[in-house]
Every structure is written in structure tokens, then in C-alpha cells.
Amino acid sequence: METPxxxxxxxxxxxxHYRSPRNKGDLPDKTVEIHMRNPSCGDExxxxxxxxxxxxADATFVGSGCSISQASVSMMTALIKGRALDEADxxxxxxxxxxxxxxxxxxxxxxxxxxxxxxxxxFPVRVKCALLGFDALQEALKKTAGGAAP
Amino acid sequence: MSSFDPVAIRRDFPTLDQQVNGKPxxxxxxxxxxxxxxxxxxxxxxxxxxxxxxVHRGIHxxxxxxxxxxxxxxxxxxxxxxxxxxxxxxxxxxxTEAINLVAGSxxxxxxxxxxxxxxxxxxxxSNLVPWQLLARRTGAKLRYxxxxxxxxxxxxxxxxxxxxxxxxxxxxxxSNSLGTVxxxxxxxxxxxxxxxxxxxxxxxxxxxxxxxxxxLGVDFYAFSGHKMCGPTGIGALWARRELLESMEPxxxxxxxxxxxxxxxxxxAEVPHKFEAGTPNIAGAIGFGAAVDYLATLPADEVAAHxxxxxxxxxxxxxxxxxxxxxxxxxxxxRSAVVSFTMGDAHPHDISTILDSEGIAIRAGHHxxxxxxxxxxxxxxxxxSFYLYNTEEEVDRLADSLExxxxxxx
Numbered sequence: 294m295e296t297p298x299x300x301x302x303x304x305x306x307x308x309x310h311y312r313s314p315r316n317k318g319d320l321p322d323k324t325v326e327i328h329m330r331n332p333s334c335g336d337e338x339x340x341x342x343x344x345x346x347x348x349x350a351d352a353t354f355v356g357s358g359c360s361i362s363q364a365s366v367s368m369m370t371a372l373i374k375g376r377a378l379d380e381a382d383x384x385x386x387x388x389x390x391x392x393x394x395x396x397x398x399x400x401x402x403x404x405x406x407x408x409x410x411x412x413x414x415x416f417p418v419r420v421k422c423a424l425l426g427f428d429a430l431q432e433a434l435k436k437t438a439g440g441a442a443p
Numbered sequence: 444m445s446s447f448d449p450v451a452i453r454r455d456f457p458t459l460d461q462q463v464n465g466k467p468x469x470x471x472x473x474x475x476x477x478x479x480x481x482x483x484x485x486x487x488x489x490x491x492x493x494x495x496x497x498v499h500r501g502i503h504x505x506x507x508x509x510x511x512x513x514x515x516x517x518x519x520x521x522x523x524x525x526x527x528x529x530x531x532x533x534x535x536x537x538x539t540e541a542i543n544l545v546a547g548s549x550x551x552x553x554x555x556x557x558x559x560x561x562x563x564x565x566x567x568x569s570n571l572v573p574w575q576l577l578a579r580r581t582g583a584k585l586r587y588x589x590x591x592x593x594x595x596x597x598x599x600x601x602x603x604x605x606x607x608x609x610x611x612x613x614x615x616x617x618s619n620s621l622g623t624v625x626x627x628x629x630x631x632x633x634x635x636x637x638x639x640x641x642x643x644x645x646x647x648x649x650x651x652x653x654x655x656x657x658x659l660g661v662d663f664y665a666f667s668g669h670k671m672c673g674p675t676g677i678g679a680l681w682a683r684r685e686l687l688e689s690m691e692p693x694x695x696x697x698x699x700x701x702x703x704x705x706x707x708x709x710x711a712e713v714p715h716k717f718e719a720g721t722p723n724i725a726g727a728i729g730f731g732a733a734v735d736y737l738a739t740l741p742a743d744e745v746a747a748h749x750x751x752x753x754x755x756x757x758x759x760x761x762x763x764x765x766x767x768x769x770x771x772x773x774x775x776x777r778s779a780v781v782s783f784t785m786g787d788a789h790p791h792d793i794s795t796i797l798d799s800e801g802i803a804i805r806a807g808h809h810x811x812x813x814x815x816x817x818x819x820x821x822x823x824x825x826x827s828f829y830l831y832n833t834e835e836e837v838d839r840l841a842d843s844l845e846x847x848x849x850x851x852x
Binding site: 295296298299302303308311312333334335336337357358359360361416418419422 | 464465787788789790791792795796799800806807808815821846849850851
């Protein structure tokens with residue numbers, strides 16, 4: 294028997310992304326790649342982005358880890374494709390708010406499938422799993438901005 | 444008729460008596476740290492309430508009492524492992540510091556460029572990284588004893604691994620990640636033939652059976668108090684007195700000196716030579732109390748109980764489709780640890796789900812990344828048992844793994 298708290302964590306949508314991740318694989322024409330690891334649990338992803346004209350033209354990842362980390366990055370890649378860089382950064386910030394228990398963020402339609410991860414905020418030790426992909430995203434955005442500077 | 448009753452023993456451990464997430468706690472993370480009996484907590488508390496003072500310093504009554512209790516504890520721990528003399532037991536923060544002490548003191552003086560240090564793939568990082576650091580500083584070389592598919596040391600190549608360049612063999616008594624019990628005595632005999640010293644990481648080995656350091660035929664034995672009913676932050680290094688006397692101090696400071704001059708000082712006798720600064724007095728006294736507590740239990744029956752639990756856990760978990768158990772198949776070759784994975788359910792997900800059922804296990808690489816790499820996994824789930832665990836708790840674990848199956852299929 295699953296407890297209600299547990300059911301809120303392991304939603305079908307999460308398990309579905311975990312089993313059939315979106316945008317998984319190498320991106321041959323990537324412009325930036327970030328390797329992010331969580332040393333305490335071994336979760337690992339390589340986020341690959343093709344950035345064109347201030348937009349994320351394409352996004353993929355390769356990696357392995359728990360259902361939360363892998364589902365989160367899968368949902369994220371689906372959502373950031375086609376977005377402007379500042380929009381992608383705003384999404385990452387909004388997601389962090391949701392991980393810190395912000396209920397308005399958990400209802401924000403712009404978050405798409407990511408809303409299924411709202412239950413993670415009740416499991417503080419698993420929040421870092423959900424953030425792995427977004428940490429990589431923000432790192433990639435920072436790197437891109439740095440590279441573009443004169 | 445067995446006089447050991449694990450259900451009755453549980454009353455000695457206040458932490459066990461609680462609900463976690465609405466269910467009675469099942470604590471199966473004992474390889475990480477054991478719970479503490481009230482007898483130990485009371486002794487530590489009484490020390491702080493009545494006798495608190497610094498040791499080996501004062502003339503006053505409290506300092507005398509503190510010093511006496513501190514040294515009595517050393518004698519108790521020395522007796523527990525059958526050391527020839529209590530001066531052969533050096534207090535440390537734990538197993539990790541004990542190993543670092545040997546690497547920093549004996550290692551820096553006796554390991555030179557071109558020398559070889561033999562370690563095993565099974566080692567906890569605490570018995571691996573100190574030797575990597577030493578090898579880097581001295582130009583020595585690390586060589587590995589590999590493991591077979593069942594996580595047992597492959598001693599076949601040992602005659603080739605050991606040669607006149609081998610200065611040290613560092614091996615764990617019991618693997619923390621797989622539970623493999625290593626043939627330490629056999630390895631020590633082989634090492635002795637080429638004149639190499641042997642260090643044993645006893646963090647798990649000192650816990651599940653009474654260790655006799657003299658009979659083991661090794662040179663250094665490192666272990667911790669907190670995995671055997673004692674407080675955290677206290678452990679010990681055992682070595683023969685002559686060996687300890689031949690070694691330079693590990694850290695400088697108060698307590699470890701005899702006379703201090705402008706240019707150089709002389710050292711206190713062993714073991715104090717290795718105990719710079721105010722030590723973990725309450726921890727040492729608590730470790731002594733832990734040994735006192737364990738001495739009240741029938742050791743053979745406790746060991747038999749832990750073996751029965753292990754066998755039962757192997758049977759129950761082994762019957763779950765898709766569950767893979769790592770480590771030796773034979774119960775005779777393993778101890779109190781069941782490391783497993785379950786289909787595509789990541790160990791962290793398994794642990795979160797079990798936690799919601801009130802069951803504490805460990806999920807991760809268990810500070811043994813070389814073992815994980817050997818099996819091609821990033822992590823395992825690990826249930827580890829101690830004297831107060833029951834078959835009913837194994838049932839709770841096995842039944843709760845059904846919830847994992849329900850979610851992950």
C-alpha cells in the first residue's frame with residue numbers, strides 16, 4: 294500500500310518520463326554541453342544544447358540516475374526547446390521555487406509536465422535530484438553568456 | 444535453549460522505539476552506524492554531569508576521575524580485541540583517522556619511490572584514498588587484489604602481487620558494501636613471507652565477531668566505536684608496542700610531548716605520543732561502556748542470530764523476481780549485509796519508498812565506488828543487520844519491497 298505522500302511523489306507522469314525519457318541521446322550539433330553529477334548519489338547527466346540567436350534551438354541529454362533526476366531533466370528538455378535564454382532561466386528559477394514548496398509555482402501552467410514533480414518538495418533529501426537538470430541548464434546559460442561576451 | 448532474545452534486547456536501545464512515517468521504525472542501516480544502548484548513553488551523560496575535566500593534566504579530583512575513566516576505557520577496548528597491553532590501543536576519531544595515522548606516520552617513513560602498496564577493489568574509500576595520497580607523495584605504486592563475480596577476493600594472483608617491493612598490504616576484514624568476509628589471516632601469512640606489513644580496516648570486522656588481533660597475525664587493526672554501540676567520533680588503532688614505538692608522531696601538540704625545547708622536543712610514551720590535543724574523552728569512555736555492554740551478551744548466540752537473519756534475508760529477498768543480490772552466495776562467506784538492486788528502480792527510489800514504510804536502509808555507492816564499477820552499477824540498496832534486528836523486520840523489508848514493485852513494476 295502506497296502512502297498518499299508517496300503517491301504524490303511517484304506520479305505516473307514521472308514514471309513515464311523515467312521509462313521513456315524525451316530527448317535522450319547525443320546532440321551532434323550542440324553548441325554547449327554541461328556534465329553535472331551528484332557525488333552523493335551518483336546521478337549523472339550530460340545536458341546538450343544547440344543555442345541559436347538567443348534561443349534554445351534543440352536540447353538533449355544523456356545520463357543515468359534515479360527516477361526523479363531523470364524524469365526532471367526529460368521534462369525540462371521538452372519544455373525549453375524553442376525558448377529564449379532568459380525564458381529558460383526564468384523557468385529554472387520558477388522550478389526552484391516549486392522545489393522550495395511554493396504552491397503558486399506548482400500550479401503555474403508554464404511549468405507543463407514539471408508540475409508533476411511538486412511532491413518532491415515534501416522529500417527534502419530528494420530535492421537535489423530534481424534540480425540536477427536545472428543546475429546544468431543554468432550552468433549552460435552562464436557559459437553561453439560568458440562565451441558571447443567580448 | 445537460547446538465552447539471547449533480540450526482542451528483549453531492543454528495550455536497551457531507546458532509538459528503536461519510535462514511529463517513522465507512521466510505522467514502527469525498522470533500522471537496517473547498521474553498517475553505517477549502530478544505535479546506542481541506554482547503558483552507553485548513561486555513562487557518557489554521567490561523565491559530563493559529574494566528572495568532566497581534561498585528562499592527564501590536572502592534579503585535582505575531577506581530572507583524576509576523568510583520566511582514570513579514560514584509561515580504564517582504553518583497557519576495556521584493548522581487552523575486547525585481545526591486545527597484549529592497553530598501551531597498544533591508540534584513540535582516534537575512528538577507523539578513517541586510524542588508517543590516516545598509519546599512512547602519515549609509518550607510511551611517510553617506510554614507503555619510498557618504487558615501493559608497492561597492495562590494496563583490494565573491495566575497500567571502503569577510507570582504506571584506499573589514504574594510500575593513493577601516500578603513493579602520490581612518495582612515488583610508490585598501488586596494486587590491486589581483484590574480486591570475482593561474487594565479490595570475493597581473487598587470491599590466485601597473490602604470489603605475483605607480493606614481492607620484495609611490497610611494503611604494505613591494506614585490506615578490509617569485512618566489506619561494508621557487500622558483506623564479504625575476507626581471509627585476512629591467509630593474506631597476512633603471504634604478506635609476511637615478503638616482509639610486508641598488513642593493515643586491516645576493521646570498521647565492520649570488529650562488529651560482528653570478537654576480534655583477536657594477536658591471533659590474526661596482522662600489524663595494524665583500525666576500528667570504530669560507533670558501529671558497535673559506542674558514540675561517534677571515537678575509534679582506535681591497534682599495533683604492537685614495538686611497532687608503535689618505532690613510529691614518528693602523527694600530529695604535534697599538547698598531551699603527546701615529554702619535554703619541549705626550542706629546537707626539538709621529546710615524545711610521550713605510546714600511545715600518548717599519537718594523541719595530540721584534548722582527546723574525545725567522553726567518546727572513549729562511551730566506547731568502554733559499549734564494550735562492557737557487549738560483554739554482557741552471549742557472543743556465540745548473537746553471532747548465530749545475525750547469521751540466521753542474514754540467511755533469512757537472502758531467502759526472502761532472493762525470492763523477489765527481478766531483485767539481484769550482490770556479494771557471496773554462501774552465508775558462510777558473508778556478514779550482516781545484503782546489497783541489492785531491483786530492476787529499473789534506482790536504489791534512491793527504493794530507499795525513499797522504504798522510508799515511507801518506516802524502514803531505514805542505505806542507498807548509494809557505500810563509499811566503495813570501485814566495487815560499484817566492478818559490477819557496472821552506480822549504486823545499490825543495502826540492508827545491514829545488527830544484534831537487535833528481528834526476522835519480523837526482515838519480513839517488513841521484503842513485504843515493503845512489494846510497494847517498490849507496485850510503483851516501478
